[in-house]
Amino acid sequence: MDAAHLRIAITTNSLVAVDANFASAKQMVFYDVTRDASEFVDVVKFNRFGKKGIGGGQGGADGRCVMDDMGDDDGAGHDPLVERVESLTGCSVVFTLGLSDLAAVRIHNERVFPVKSAQVRDIEDVILQLQRLMGGTPPLWLRRVLRDAQGNRVPLDEQEI
Numbered sequence: 713m714d715a716a717h718l719r720i721a722i723t724t725n726s727l728v729a730v731d732a733n734f735a736s737a738k739q740m741v742f743y744d745v746t747r748d749a750s751e752f753v754d755v756v757k758f759n760r761f762g763k764k765g766i767g768g769g770q771g772g773a774d775g776r777c778v779m780d781d782m783g784d785d786d787g788a789g790h791d792p793l794v795e796r797v798e799s800l801t802g803c804s805v806v807f808t809l810g811l812s813d814l815a816a817v818r819i820h821n822e823r824v825f826p827v828k829s830a831q832v833r834d835i836e837d838v839i840l841q842l843q844r845l846m847g848g849t850p851p852l853w854l855r856r857v858l859r860d861a862q863g864n865r866v867p868l869d870e871q872e873i
Contacts, residue, residue: 716858717746721800722835723808731832734811735792740799743839747846750839756799793818800824804857807838825857
């Protein structure tokens with residue numbers, strides 16, 4: 713993509729909607745988005761529940777321990793957020809249905825802007841809304857995460873709005 717663009721990540725279980733929390737999503741899909749176009753880049757699949765120790769993690773109706781995203785959940789030093797945060801390398805924004813404070817801090821430390829959705833939304837709708845924001849006068853948070861063709865962030869004073 714030659715124009716200023718965003719690489720976005722979307723947490724999803726269905727591959728068609730933002731319908732999963734960051735820590736429990738089965739996969740993340742990645743798109744490059746410009747004002748006028750979007751291009752599917754990749755999908756990364758995750759082991760949904762991570763490693764589970766003997767008899768541990770029995771809380772919750774879905775079998776998922778409420779503390780799964782807090783790190784070191786299996787006693788062997790496995791942190792379930794590490795692979796998810798690492799998959800965001802090169803991304804500008806991640807759209808998710810929900811995330812813990814710990815996940816938000818780790819995402820922010822990678823210079824990725826997390827956007828929490830209040831409801832399940834189709835991926836196409838998310839991309840269209842993002843393109844509308846890019847097409848007008850983008851809000852400051854969006855201008856800060858725009859990238860050039862080489863994937864480098866575009867400084868605010870070099871942007872054409």
